[in-house]
Amino acid sequence: MATRQKKAATDVNSDRWLLLIYKVPSDSSRARVAVWRELKRLGGFYVQQAVCVLPDREELRTGMEKVREKVTELGGSSVFLTLTDVGEDAQTQFVDGFRSQSAKEYAEIVEECDTKFVKEIEFERFRENYTFEEAEEIRQDLEKLRRWLAKVEDRDWMNAEGKELARAKVLDCERLLEEFEADVYERTEGKI
Template structure:
């Protein structure tokens, strides 16, 4: 990150008649990787593509009957810049840790459990493959919004790769035990 990097500050207000609108906007902004400074005030780095995605969120705010304003922060004090960068890193690091936890506590255990049950079926292998695809998509999304190079990326990639190896071994065992599903 360069010290002349700009940040985008979004302030918004949505009707308070239901929490649905507020939650919808919050969810979209969190998915984008926004860092909340306070309620309805968040910051994003002024990176390529972020502004366009933020404009789509603003359109959603308008559709919900709300209002929003964007400010480009070009001259951020060094102390605040460090705080922003560290907060972005912390958020991404937490997400990487969640992926690692998902791999270790759910994915690995699922394959171990199916082996224990001797549930060697193509249906089970396909179900586990879908779980792997979810992990891959999740990791990709976290990497896309990890603008500040958070720790944990390499470990998360390693764990997802380990999930793939375990699944490949499980699928090979299924094939060995059940045979070719296309054979007649």
């Protein structure tokens, strides 16, 4: 395990980290959720409550500044630091945390493909609901999956496990939809 942790710490392509420590009024869960949502959207890893870290990248730095503005608007306060000398234990915690976070997101995409998307097409085939409108609705679901995968890949700075499986599952969904659309076309072509 120690060897894997040392490897994880050295795999990082950045030795600089952005750290945000913030406090929002405790009487407003709306404020806490708003800040949490923005930091998670950036891909932030929570070291502990109200302490979030990100790799030091220009677009993330800009995003963190916007979150700080949000904290201030909500009546809170924050401290924003750039960490340049992070110990091995903290480095390992950050890298493993980011990898775990991305791996969970990839697993959710796989689950979404296997449960919702595939089952939807199976259900429409069972109902014999071969309509253009249904095919179009399912295509929108595929586009959502593609956008979600792209967002997760953009935030996967530490090369988490699960990326290739998630990509393969989204491709499987695309193939299933193309087959369904072909069936819709064949069944409706003569009725137009």
